[in-house]
Each structure stands twice: as structure tokens, then as C-alpha cells.
Amino acid sequence: MASSCAQLCLRCRSLLSSKTSTLTWQQSTQIRHCTAVSRVPNKILNGSSFISGNHTTTRARQIWKQQTCYYSDFSTKHLETEAKEYKHTEELLRTDVVPYKSPLLPIRDAAPVTENQMSLDLDAAAEFSALEEISNEEAVALSVPTALPPASTSLRDYVDKSETLTKLVQLGVNLWKLEQRPNVGSMLLRLNFNTDVAPRLLFLKGIGVEDSRLGYIISHNPFILIENLENLQARVNYLKSKKFSSETVVSMVSRAPYLLNFSVKRLDNRLGFYQQQLNLSASSTRNIIARLPRLLCSSLEPVKENLKVCEIEFGFKENEIQHIVIAVPKVLTANKKKLIQIFDFLHNTMKVPHHLIVKFPQVLNTRYLRVKERHLFLQYLGKDQYDPTQPNYISLDRLVSLPDETFCTELALATMEDFCLFQKTL
Amino acid sequence: MTTPTVRMFRRLEGLFCVYKPPGVHWKLTRDSIETNLLKGLNAAPAQPLPQEVRFLEQPNSVAEAPKGLTLSAASLPVLSKHHLVTGPEFQRIRVGVGHRLDAFSSGVLVLAVGNGNKALQNLYNSQATRDYTLEGEFGTATDDFSHTGRVVERSTYGHITQDKLERVLAMLQGANNKALLMYSNVDMRSQEAYEMAVHGLLGPEGKSVPILTDLRCIHFEPPNFTLEVRCLNETQKYLRKVVHEIGLELHSTAVCKGVRRTRDGPFNLQDALTHHHWTASDVMRAIRQYHTSKKNKKHSPEQIKDPGLQPPEENITACPQNDTNWEEAAHRVK
Numbered sequence: 001m002a003s004s005c006a007q008l009c010l011r012c013r014s015l016l017s018s019k020t021s022t023l024t025w026q027q028s029t030q031i032r033h034c035t036a037v038s039r040v041p042n043k044i045l046n047g048s049s050f051i052s053g054n055h056t057t058t059r060a061r062q063i064w065k066q067q068t069c070y071y072s073d074f075s076t077k078h079l080e081t082e083a084k085e086y087k088h089t090e091e092l093l094r095t096d097v098v099p100y101k102s103p104l105l106p107i108r109d110a111a112p113v114t115e116n117q118m119s120l121d122l123d124a125a126a127e128f129s130a131l132e133e134i135s136n137e138e139a140v141a142l143s144v145p146t147a148l149p150p151a152s153t154s155l156r157d158y159v160d161k162s163e164t165l166t167k168l169v170q171l172g173v174n175l176w177k178l179e180q181r182p183n184v185g186s187m188l189l190r191l192n193f194n195t196d197v198a199p200r201l202l203f204l205k206g207i208g209v210e211d212s213r214l215g216y217i218i219s220h221n222p223f224i225l226i227e228n229l230e231n232l233q234a235r236v237n238y239l240k241s242k243k244f245s246s247e248t249v250v251s252m253v254s255r256a257p258y259l260l261n262f263s264v265k266r267l268d269n270r271l272g273f274y275q276q277q278l279n280l281s282a283s284s285t286r287n288i289i290a291r292l293p294r295l296l297c298s299s300l301e302p303v304k305e306n307l308k309v310c311e312i313e314f315g316f317k318e319n320e321i322q323h324i325v326i327a328v329p330k331v332l333t334a335n336k337k338k339l340i341q342i343f344d345f346l347h348n349t350m351k352v353p354h355h356l357i358v359k360f361p362q363v364l365n366t367r368y369l370r371v372k373e374r375h376l377f378l379q380y381l382g383k384d385q386y387d388p389t390q391p392n393y394i395s396l397d398r399l400v401s402l403p404d405e406t407f408c409t410e411l412a413l414a415t416m417e418d419f420c421l422f423q424k425t426l
Numbered sequence: 427m428t429t430p431t432v433r434m435f436r437r438l439e440g441l442f443c444v445y446k447p448p449g450v451h452w453k454l455t456r457d458s459i460e461t462n463l464l465k466g467l468n469a470a471p472a473q474p475l476p477q478e479v480r481f482l483e484q485p486n487s488v489a490e491a492p493k494g495l496t497l498s499a500a501s502l503p504v505l506s507k508h509h510l511v512t513g514p515e516f517q518r519i520r521v522g523v524g525h526r527l528d529a530f531s532s533g534v535l536v537l538a539v540g541n542g543n544k545a546l547q548n549l550y551n552s553q554a555t556r557d558y559t560l561e562g563e564f565g566t567a568t569d570d571f572s573h574t575g576r577v578v579e580r581s582t583y584g585h586i587t588q589d590k591l592e593r594v595l596a597m598l599q600g601a602n603n604k605a606l607l608m609y610s611n612v613d614m615r616s617q618e619a620y621e622m623a624v625h626g627l628l629g630p631e632g633k634s635v636p637i638l639t640d641l642r643c644i645h646f647e648p649p650n651f652t653l654e655v656r657c658l659n660e661t662q663k664y665l666r667k668v669v670h671e672i673g674l675e676l677h678s679t680a681v682c683k684g685v686r687r688t689r690d691g692p693f694n695l696q697d698a699l700t701h702h703h704w705t706a707s708d709v710m711r712a713i714r715q716y717h718t719s720k721k722n723k724k725h726s727p728e729q730i731k732d733p734g735l736q737p738p739e740e741n742i743t744a745c746p747q748n749d750t751n752w753e754e755a756a757h758r759v760k
Contacts, residue, residue, distance in 0.1 A: 156512060159505045160478075169505050176513030369447055369701070404702065423700045424445050425686070426532055 155179045155188070164193040171201075172215025173222075184222050191225060200225055200232070204253070207236055208246060213254040221257035231263070238264045242271065243282075248290045256293035270296050277307060279318065284326055292329040303332045306339065314343050316354060324361040331364050342368045350375050352386050352396065360396040374399055377412055377422050431470045431515045438463060438706065439540035440713035441549070443524075443690065445698040448532035452523060459537060459704050460521045466706020468514035475503035522546050525556065525690060530572055531662040533558070533687030534698050539713070553629050554691030555639060557656050560682055562669040564649040567679035571666035581679045588646040594675045595641045595653075598668070602638040606658075609634040629658060636660040638668070650683075692720075 149157050155175050159165045165188065169175060179185040191197055204214060204224075217224065224232075239249045253259055262270075274295065275285045289295060295303070310316050310331075316324070324331055331339070342364060346352045350371075357363060363371065378384040378394065385392045386399075394411055402410065408419050446455050481497040505511060522543040524536030538546035564583035568575030609630035612619040622628045630637065640656035653672075655665060666682040673680025688695055697715065699708055 156506045159508070159511050166505055169508050169510050173510065175511045369450070373447075420700055420702075423447070424695050424698060426448060 155185050158189055162189060164188065164191045164197055167193050167197065168218065171218065172212070174215075174219040177219060178222055181222075187226065188222060197225055199229055200227070203229060203232055207253070208250040209254050217254060217257040221261060223261055224257065227261060232260050234264055235260050235262070235267065238267060242286070244286060244290065248286075252290060252293035256297050258297040259293055262296065267296060270300070273300060277304070278322055278325055280322065280326070288326060288329040292333070295329065295332060298333060302336065305336055306332055306334065309336055309339060313340065314347075314354075316358070320354070320358045323358055324364070327361045328365050331361065334365065338368060339364060342366070342371060345372060345375075346396075350384070350386060356386065356388075356396060363396045363400050366400040371400055373423055373426065374407060374412075376426065377414075377419060380422065381412055381414065383412065429470075429473055429515065431467055434467055434470060434706075434710075435516065435519075435540065437710055438467070438519075438713065440542045441536060441538050441545055441693075441716055442709055442712040443534050443536045443693040443698050444704060445695070445700050446527050446532055446535040447701060448684065449529060451529045452526050452535060455535060456521055456523050456537065458701075459709070460519055462704050463519055463521070463539065463706050463709060464514070464516055467516050467519075472509045473507075475505070475507055477501045478504045524550065527687060528662045530574075530666075531685035531687065533685075534690045534693050534695060535687075536690050536693055539709070542713075549691050552691075553631075553658060555656050555658055556660070556687060556691070557654065557689035557694075558660075558665055559644070559684075559686045559688055560653040560655060560665055560669055561684040561686075562651050562653065562672070562680045563683050564651070564673060564676075564678050564680050566681050567670065567673065568681050571663070571670045571682055573681045573683045575681070579679050583649050583676075583678045586648055586676050586678060588643065590676055591643055591646060591651065591672070594672055595643060597675075598672070599638065599641045602641075605635065606630070606637050606639060609637065634659050636664045654688075692716075 148161055155165060159169060159175070165175065168188070178188065201214060204217065209217070236249060240246065244252070271285065271289065274280070274289065275282065307321065310321050345368065346357060346363060375384060383392065383394065385394055386396060387393065398411060404419065405416055408414050408416050412419065444455065444459065446452060479499055479501050482500050520540055520543055522538040524546055527533060527535050536546065563573065564586060565581060566577050567579040568577050606628060607614060610628045611631055612622060637658045638655055639658060642654045643651060644654050645652035662685045665685055669680050669682040697712060699712055
């Protein structure tokens with residue numbers, strides 16, 4: 001830096017001197033003044049050109065008139081700085097801003113010239129020099145531009161800077177999943193940890209949610225962080241007023257994160273829907289909701305469809321449907337197509353009557369491929385006997401719920417390799 | 427920088443085959459394998475976070491010192507590298523599928539992971555033949571040639587004997603042999619054609635109509651029969667249509683009850699993974715096994731020549747033996 005500066009000074013000085021020597025005769029008072037100044041002792045001239053080095057760099061190719069302007073400007077600085085008597089170079093450097101600002105110019109001729117200079121160097125004058133010493137107070141007051149990008153597609157750029165995001169990561173929130181949702185990333189960034197996030201977390205902890213579940217809840221439902229605290233409390237109170245025990249409420253909230261974002265009225269409607277559609281008693285409604293709280297949060301349309309499918313397409317009676325739902329609430333949210341596929345196989349291929357399916361409703365909740373392969377294997381071995389009144393009865397429950405090894409050894413009386421080979425002949 | 431996950435992925439790259447169950451679309455098979463592989467890959471323990479020195483403000487010192495600020499240096503983990511922020515290292519894997527199998531049919535489906543896709547391309551450029559077993563039933567005809575379709579015709583099948591069926595098969599094979607010679611693009615009167623025919627290398631280059639290079643009846647018990655077919659450039663629908671045409675040729679009708687691929691190029695049923703084994707570790711084992719078998723073949727070039735020199739009949743008999751292996755096992759169980 002210093003060496004390059006010095007080089008610039010030298011170049012500047014040679015330029016100035018050559019120009020002055022060639023054009024002195026044609027110029028008026030300004031030039032005369034310049035030549036007068038040029039008689040100033042060498043040492044100070046050096047200093048002055050050193051000062052102005054950085055100003056002249058960009059304008060080295062300007063016309064002579066402006067050169068003279070500079071020159072006269074240097075001279076004003078000279079005269080001023082001469083009076084001050086420099087102690088060392090640092091001070092000298094610091095003063096290079098001063099002359100533009102100070103109106104105390106000893107030479108009248110130079111006054112319009114400095115105005116011109118000011119208009120040229122406005123931006124340079126407004127900033128501090130890089131070499132200037134500043135005090136600690138000033139250093140603190142300085143606004144350092146942050147490295148944060150104003151816009152980003154990922155929360156990754158903000159995690160280390162934002163307190164909220166840092167704390168959320170420490171809680172175990174899946175930020176990369178959340179940032180894929182529209183608007184969730186910017187919502188999280190705008191939150192203040194102490195005023196927005198902490199009260200909700202404390203509330204969740206207050207009703208008894210375990211620490212390990214907090215991350216899960218927020219990963220799935222970040223909107224709980226902008227929900228009104230009073231509303232949250234009201235909803236918890238509502239659930240408790242419906243005789244859900246506090247432990248049940250906690251487990252429901254931690255398994256169905258959206259539960260607390262539903263208004264009391266909506267929750268009430270949904271509870272009423274299940275009770276009416278299934279004609280259940282209050283306690284059994286509570287039972288299925290507590291076991292599958294997702295029922296309250298998901299759409300009701302597929303539930304209605306599934307009920308109709310059970311009633312019309314499968315031909316179950318109302319009390320049978322009740323029994324199935326109480327035993328396996330998941331039937332209500334199951335995929336309609338898969339439900340039909342598996343019932344079709346059970347009833348039409350395996351010839352299992354309705355009352356047996358009602359007795360073991362768990363079969364409606366298994367995978368189609370699993371039932372099919374096992375049934376075909378048993379059929380191949382001549383053991384597909386699902387009638388409890390006959391010998392060698394195989395219960396549906398055991399057929400679908402046993403793991404493969406146990407199924408092979410206990411029901412099929414074969415080895416795992418045989419079953420594997422059989423699967424390859426299907 | 428290679429993380430354990432990347433190293434594991436390197437071990438996963440290659441070719442393997444799975445057994446596609448009937449009634450499942452091949453895309454579903456491919457996708458479920460991709461998700462399983464991703465699950466296995468990303469289950470590896472997370473890398474420790476890099477540390478970074480940062481200067482933290484200490485608010486309590488503001489009150490004491492009038493100047494206002496003390497900074498303390500602390501080494502903190504860089505959270506932007508945390509796996510919860512960056513997401514799993516692998517979010518998708520290139521899993522390529524070899525010759526397709528439609529939803530109705532089942533059998534060996536070749537899949538390739540990562541770099542294996544190139545090998546897969548080479549495998550199919552080399553005109554690998556495929557073996558199928560077709561199960562047919564006389565007596566009905568349906569609109570889509572399978573037993574699940576809408577029945578369009580019923581007929582009697584009492585007059586069909588195995589002799590008649592085999593005569594029809596021989597005729598069909600003759601027609602296909604002619605097509606094979608036609609599509610092989612070599613002058614039949616040249617020495618080159620002779621040598622290729624000796625080594626069994628005659629075949630169409632690139633696309634052609636489906637060609638059945640071998641056709642046998644392995645089981646006949648009216649109304650059911652089972653055919654074994656070796657073919658090139660086929661689709662499963664074409665094979666079902668073959669069954670339908672055999673029925674018509676025998677003055678009856680037939681539907682196809684099952685299309686099962688027993689071999690696809692170098693992959694056969696033994697290597698195929700059933701859907702319980704579609705996990706990263708099993709796939710890795712299958713890929714390593716394929717690699718070693720390929721290396722062994724390279725080391726012993728005389729072995730690779732042998733199957734080419736052998737008449738194709740012997741080759742094809744090897745496969746049904748493998749198929750019947752399990753049946754024997756089942757009989758033992760009984």
C-alpha cells in the first residue's frame with residue numbers, strides 16, 4: 001500500500017512539474033500562484049503530493065485546467081498544513097480530508113477551485129480513511145454490514161446468525177423440511193425467540209409434553225409458534241372438559257401436532273361428527289380419538305367415504321362397523337382403494353365370511369401383498385383353512401400379524417427359504 | 427471429502443436384480459427400492475460439526491465498564507452444517523430400470539444404482555435374451571389376452587393334445603427363426619454369417635420386432651399349459667398375444683394366466699431379491715456378488731466360451747432345473 005502510494009506521488013509530481021513548465025506562460029494569476037507555490041521547500045512538497053496521491057489516482061488523465069486546480073488545491077493545503085507543522089506522517093494523512101471541509105482558505109483565487117474540488121470528491125470526503133485511528137467508542141458505534149444475504153432459498157445462511165433458528169436446531173427441529181414449505185422459512189426468521197418462541201415452548205412443557213417431542217411437534221406444525229397463547233390454553237381446557245385425562249391430552253398433542261391449531265368450535269364439530277356417524281357412546285369416541293388423534297386433524301371427507309364403502313360395498317352392518325372402528329380406528333383413514341383391494345381378496349379369494357373379518361378387523365389394516373403371498377403359500381401347502389369349526393384352523397389374526405419367520409415355522413411348518421423360493425414363483 | 431455415507435454409496439453402485447411381484451407397477455418397485463436405499467444410506471451416524479471461533483458479547487460487563495464492551499472468544503459448532511439444517515446427504519439416487527415388466531407380469535427386474543446405469547446401457551446394447559414362463563389356459567378368450575380381462579369368446583379344448591400343441595409351437599418357432607435371420611443384417615451366404623450362426627450370435631441389431639428364439643411346452647394338462655420362451659425385444663403384452671394365437675391356431679382359444687420372467691441377460695432367479703430383502707444391506711450384498719461373478723468370468727475366458735458353443739437346448743434346460751429346485755424342496759416339506 002505504502003509503496004504504491006509513494007509511486008503514485010512520484011508520478012503525480014513529475015506530471016505536475018512538466019505541465020507547469022510547458023504551460024506557465026499561457027496561464028493567468030492561477031499559474032503565477034502555482035509557480036509561487038512551487039518554490040515551497042522540497043520537503044513539504046513531497047508531503048503534499050503524498051497527501052493528495054489518492055485523490056489524483058483516478059483523475060490522472062484530466063485536462064490541464066483541472067490539473068492546475070488540483071495544484072492550487074495542494075497549495076492551499078500546504079499553506080494550511082505548513083502553519084500546523086506536521087509532527088509525523090499519520091497526522092499528515094489524517095488531515096487530507098480536512099482542507100476540503102474547512103472554509104479557511106488563505107488564498108482568494110483558490111476559493112472557486114476548492115468548490116469545484118468538493119463537487120468532484122464528495123464521496124471521498126464523506127468516508128473515513130482506512131488508516132485513520134478511531135477510538136473504541138467509535139468502533140462500537142460503527143455499523144458493520146452483516147454477511148447475511150437479503151434473500152436466500154435456504155435457511156442455512158441464517159442459522160448461525162439467528163438466535164431463534166439456532167435454538168430450534170438445538171431442539172431438534174427439521175429445518176430443511178420446514179424451509180420447503182411456502183412462507184414458513186421467512187415466518188421462522190421473523191420470530192423473536194424470547195417473546196414468541198419461548199412462551200409457546202414453556203406452555204407445551206407446562207401441559208406435560210416431553211422435551212424430546214417438542215422438536216417433532218414444531219417440525220410438523222411450525223404454526224404453533226405464532227398461535228395465540230390464550231387460544232392454546234382454551235383448546236387444552238376444552239379437551240380436558242371433554243373428559244380427556246391430562247396424560248391423554250399430552251399424548252394426543254404430541255402425536256397430532258396440528259391438534260392445537262384447531263379452534264374450539266371446530267374441535268367440537270369434529271368430535272360430534274365421529275360420535276354421530278358411528279353412533280358411539282362418549283367413552284368409546286374418546287377411546288378412538290385418544291388412540292388416533294389424527295382423526296381430529298385430517299379431512300372428514302375420506303372418513304365418510306370409507307364408512308360408506310364399509311356399509312354399501314362390503315356389506316357390513318352398522319354394529320359391525322362400530323366394532324371394527326373401535327378395534328382398529330385406522331380403517332377410517334386408510335386408503336379407500338387399498339381397503340377395497342384387501343377386502344376383495346379376503347372375501348372373494350380366501351372365502352372368509354363377514355363375521356370372521358369382524359372378529360379379526362386387524363386384517364383390514366395389513367398389506368395386500370403380505371396377505372396374498374401368505375395365503376397362496378398356505379394354499380400351495382394345502383393348509384388354507386380359515387374356518388374355526390374345522391380342524392387345522394388358522395386364525396386370520398395369526399396369519400397377518402406374525403412375523404415371517406414365525407409364520408413359516410408355526411403356521412406353514414416350512415422353512416424361510418421355502419417361503420422365499422415360493423415368492424419367486426408367483 | 428468423502429464421508430462414510432459417500433463411501434457406502436460407492437459400494438452400492440452397480441447392477442442387481444429384484445423379483446417384481448405381480449400386480450405391482452415397475453415404477454412403484456423402483457421407487458420403493460430408492461426410498462429403502464436412501465433410508466439405509468442416511469441412517470449412517472452424522473458427521474461431527476466443524477467448530478468455529480466466534481466473538482460473543484458479554485452483556486454483564488456493559489454495566490461495569492463505561493467503555494461498554496468486552497468480547498470473549500468461544501468455539502462454537504457451525505450449525506449451518508447440522509444435518510437438521512442441510513437435510514440428509516443423499517436426497518435422491520439414480521436408480522435405473524432394465525427391460526420393463528408391466529404390472530400384470532412378475533419376475534426378474536434388473537435395476538442399476540449410480541454408475542451402474544452405464545453398465546445397464548451396455549447390457550441392453552449387447553442384445554441379451556430373456557427367458558419367460560407363460561401360463562396359459564384353453565377355453566376362453568379375453569380382450570386383453572389375460573385371465574382378468576373381459577371374456578369375449580368361449581370354446582372347447584377337448585381335442586387338443588400335447589402333440590398338436592407342440593406342432594404349433596414348432597411352426598411358430600420356424601417363423602421366428604426366419605425373422606431372426608431377416609433382422610440380423612448379414613448376408614446369409616457369407617462366411618461371417620456362418621461363424622456367427624455357429625457361435626449363436628445371430629440376432630437383430632438394435633430395434634426389431636419381438637423375436638422368439640426358443641419356445642417349448644414344459645407342462646401340459648388341459649386346460650392348463652405352461653410354455654417356456656426365450657426371446658428378444660419382446661413386451662409382455664406380445665407374449666400374452668402369442669398365447670392367444672396359439673389357442674386360435676389349435677382351433678380353440680386361450681388366455682394367459684401369468685407372465686413370469688425367469689432370466690434377464692446374466693441375471694436369473696437365484697440372484698433376485700424378493701421384496702422382504704429390498705434393503706440397502708441386501709442390495710449391497712447382491713451387487714458385490716454380481717461383481718465377483720463377473721470378475722470370475724473374466725479370469726476364466728474359456729468358461730465364457732462354453733455356453734456360446736453349446737447348442738441352445740442345453741442352455742435352456744439349465745434354467746428349468748433351477749426353477750424346479752424349489753418345487754423339490756416343497757415336496758420334501760410335504
